[in-house]
Amino acid sequence: MAVYTEVPDDELDSFAREYDIGRVVSCKGIAEGVENSNYLLQTDRGSYILTLYEKRVDPAELPFFLGLMEHLAARGLACPTPIPGRDGRALRSLCGRPAAIVSFLAGVWHARPRPEHCAALGEAMAEMHLKGADFGGRRPNSLSVAGWRPLFEAIRPRAGQIDPSLAPLVADELDLLEASWPSDLPVGLIHADLFPDNVFFLPTDAGGERVSGLIDFYFACTDILAYDLAICLNAWCFETDGAFNATKARLMLGAYRKRRPLSEPELAALPLLARGAALRFLLTRAYDWLNTPAGALVKRKDPLEYLRKLRFHQGLTGPGGYGIAP
Amino acid sequence: MAVYTEVPDDELDSFAREYDIGRVVSCKGIAEGVENSNYLLQTDRGSYILTLYEKRVDPAELPFFLGLMEHLAARGLACPTPIPGRDGRALRSLCGRPAAIVSFLAGVWHARPRPEHCAALGEAMAEMHLKGADFGGRRPNSLSVAGWRPLFEAIRPRAGQIDPSLAPLVADELDLLEASWPSDLPVGLIHADLFPDNVFFLPTDAGGERVSGLIDFYFACTDILAYDLAICLNAWCFETDGAFNATKARLMLGAYRKRRPLSEPELAALPLLARGAALRFLLTRAYDWLNTPAGALVKRKDPLEYLRKLRFHQGLTGPGGYGIAP
Numbered sequence: 001m002a003v004y005t006e007v008p009d010d011e012l013d014s015f016a017r018e019y020d021i022g023r024v025v026s027c028k029g030i031a032e033g034v035e036n037s038n039y040l041l042q043t044d045r046g047s048y049i050l051t052l053y054e055k056r057v058d059p060a061e062l063p064f065f066l067g068l069m070e071h072l073a074a075r076g077l078a079c080p081t082p083i084p085g086r087d088g089r090a091l092r093s094l095c096g097r098p099a100a101i102v103s104f105l106a107g108v109w110h111a112r113p114r115p116e117h118c119a120a121l122g123e124a125m126a127e128m129h130l131k132g133a134d135f136g137g138r139r140p141n142s143l144s145v146a147g148w149r150p151l152f153e154a155i156r157p158r159a160g161q162i163d164p165s166l167a168p169l170v171a172d173e174l175d176l177l178e179a180s181w182p183s184d185l186p187v188g189l190i191h192a193d194l195f196p197d198n199v200f201f202l203p204t205d206a207g208g209e210r211v212s213g214l215i216d217f218y219f220a221c222t223d224i225l226a227y228d229l230a231i232c233l234n235a236w237c238f239e240t241d242g243a244f245n246a247t248k249a250r251l252m253l254g255a256y257r258k259r260r261p262l263s264e265p266e267l268a269a270l271p272l273l274a275r276g277a278a279l280r281f282l283l284t285r286a287y288d289w290l291n292t293p294a295g296a297l298v299k300r301k302d303p304l305e306y307l308r309k310l311r312f313h314q315g316l317t318g319p320g321g322y323g324i325a326p
Numbered sequence: 327m328a329v330y331t332e333v334p335d336d337e338l339d340s341f342a343r344e345y346d347i348g349r350v351v352s353c354k355g356i357a358e359g360v361e362n363s364n365y366l367l368q369t370d371r372g373s374y375i376l377t378l379y380e381k382r383v384d385p386a387e388l389p390f391f392l393g394l395m396e397h398l399a400a401r402g403l404a405c406p407t408p409i410p411g412r413d414g415r416a417l418r419s420l421c422g423r424p425a426a427i428v429s430f431l432a433g434v435w436h437a438r439p440r441p442e443h444c445a446a447l448g449e450a451m452a453e454m455h456l457k458g459a460d461f462g463g464r465r466p467n468s469l470s471v472a473g474w475r476p477l478f479e480a481i482r483p484r485a486g487q488i489d490p491s492l493a494p495l496v497a498d499e500l501d502l503l504e505a506s507w508p509s510d511l512p513v514g515l516i517h518a519d520l521f522p523d524n525v526f527f528l529p530t531d532a533g534g535e536r537v538s539g540l541i542d543f544y545f546a547c548t549d550i551l552a553y554d555l556a557i558c559l560n561a562w563c564f565e566t567d568g569a570f571n572a573t574k575a576r577l578m579l580g581a582y583r584k585r586r587p588l589s590e591p592e593l594a595a596l597p598l599l600a601r602g603a604a605l606r607f608l609l610t611r612a613y614d615w616l617n618t619p620a621g622a623l624v625k626r627k628d629p630l631e632y633l634r635k636l637r638f639h640q641g642l643t644g645p646g647g648y649g650i651a652p
Contacts, residue, residue, distance in 0.1 A: 008437050009438075010436075024434060025432040029357035031357040106352050108338070
């Protein structure tokens with residue numbers, strides 16, 4: 001949870017006047033997310049999300065993120081769309097920080113997603129990949145294979161503080177992944193951080209649930225499409241006791257493949273991609289663990305959760321471990 | 327800022343079903359307040375505030391607080407009103423904690439209130455005092471004069487960590503206040519924590535602003551009515567540079583007196599009450615300062631701000647220092 005910047009009411013007032021969104025009637029800091037300061041802004045016309053971009057986001061990349069959200073929302077994907085000011089610009093400034101207002105999406109995220117949620121996620125992700133295909137922007141994934149070794153070197157001297165097995169395991173895994181990371185799989189626009197808290201659901205009249213929103217595109221990048229699935233195998237398909245739930249994986253992958261078929265090489269690469277995804281979050285969590293000041297207003301996430309996930313994928317002999325027929 | 331308890335979606339779902347408030351479409355933790363976990367809950371019928379009472383609130387006192395809010399709201403005061411469940415009970419349980427849903431109030435609070443806000447506050451406070459007069463509940467103020475010495479004894483051994491002058495100054499002040507604290511002033515229902523973040527404003531059509539809500543009644547108690555004003559002299563009438571703004575005080579007190587006249591003894595007691603109010607917040611802030619764990623998710627408030635305010639009131643010779651004619 002984090003709201004790093006308190007917005008004084010007078011600054012909010014003049015900021016809101018730059019938009020045609022009506023009169024502000026309420027503005028509450030949201031205790032979610034760790035990267036930026038988010039506010040739920042209510043006006044007499046509706047609800048919006050106001051985001052102040054804090055130092056972990058490179059301002060030069062904001063036009064990419066905002067442009068992508070605008071692109072996807074315009075194509076009917078349920079995602080926030082940036083609201084331009086009266087002068088047409090969506091990326092503005094508030095309290096000395098880059099800031100933007102995006103549309104508010106109703107929905108609730110599931111901390112413990114059930115199998116049907118994984119299926120709905122798979123379908124929504126495929127839709128996002130398809131709708132992102134003609135987006136003009138490109139952004140390399142700084143947290144893919146090329147970025148892992150520098151991260152590892154940064155944490156290596158103190159990795160033992162987390163777990164003695166961490167450094168040797170990561171060293172071996174990095175060697176293997178760098179040597180075998182695929183370079184010929186379909187590439188496109190991926191979200192790259194589609195954890196449960198970034199996927200909203202609403203009930204349907206039929207008694208089920210539908211995805212009502214994908215949010216937080218601030219890790220989105222151009223990378224292997226199936227890598228987005230690999231991230232979600234880690235983020236959605238393990239139970240809290242560490243057990244892998246193959247039913248969830250099967251439903252997620254199955255629903256995805258109905259909208260965007262996966263090629264044989266993509267399927268075959270899934271275990272390797274999932275190892276890479278596990279390593280990526282293991283490394284960033286370990287980095288944050290070692291570098292979060294004791295008094296910080298964010299909760300540190302356990303890096304070892306991803307060490308255990310990595311070990312699971314290491315033990316697989318093929319994508320059959322994810323519950324799918326090749 | 328604080329949300330101590332994360333509410334799992336399935337628990338929220340069954341909790342919300344105990345109410346006739348419609349279907350939950352969104353629930354966001356609010357990064358405000360330090361005592362409880364608050365969520366802005368949106369349903370297809372409207373907005374509500376869901377509060378989980380954390381350990382700093384005595385569950386036995388919750389019926390008083392909720393009953394008071396219901397009483398005041400029923401009399402037309404702009405304050406949250408508890409929403410009863412289908413069985414008529416407003417105080418319920420969620421995630422193993424006492425919990426309640428109250429009505430949502432639109433409005434924005436002012437971190438730097440202007441003189442006109444102080445006037446509006448004075449009027450709203452008088453209205454609250456008048457409407458609270460026939461409330462049946464009673465609750466002694468555990469943070470009034472009798473509670474200060476135990477607090478002081480708790481911080482005394484480490485008070486020097488905050489400021490070397492703190493302990494001797496507080497010791498003298500306590501002696502004086504205990505000896506001279508008034509016992510014959512009008513008593514009633516007071517808010518006792520009416521800081522700017524607990525007072526919401528909305529623009530009026532005439533171009534001004536009106537108080538749209540008083541919130542957070544979890545320090546409310548039965549005490550000297552003018553002590554509520556003394557708290558607000560401290561909380562609303564000092565500038566960020568520490569200077570006392572007599573115009574703000576004059577407007578606040580003047581607007582209050584129009585709705586509820588202040589007697590001669592009440593006016594005369596204001597400097598003493600303001601010293602007591604300053605000491606009360608100095609002591610609790612000092613206590614929190616010394617006892618907040620380094621990793622806590624709350625920002626510590628500076629106790630010395632209230633040491634400086636105390637010194638200001640000590641220098642006054644009468645209520646004329648607050649800009650009012652006796």
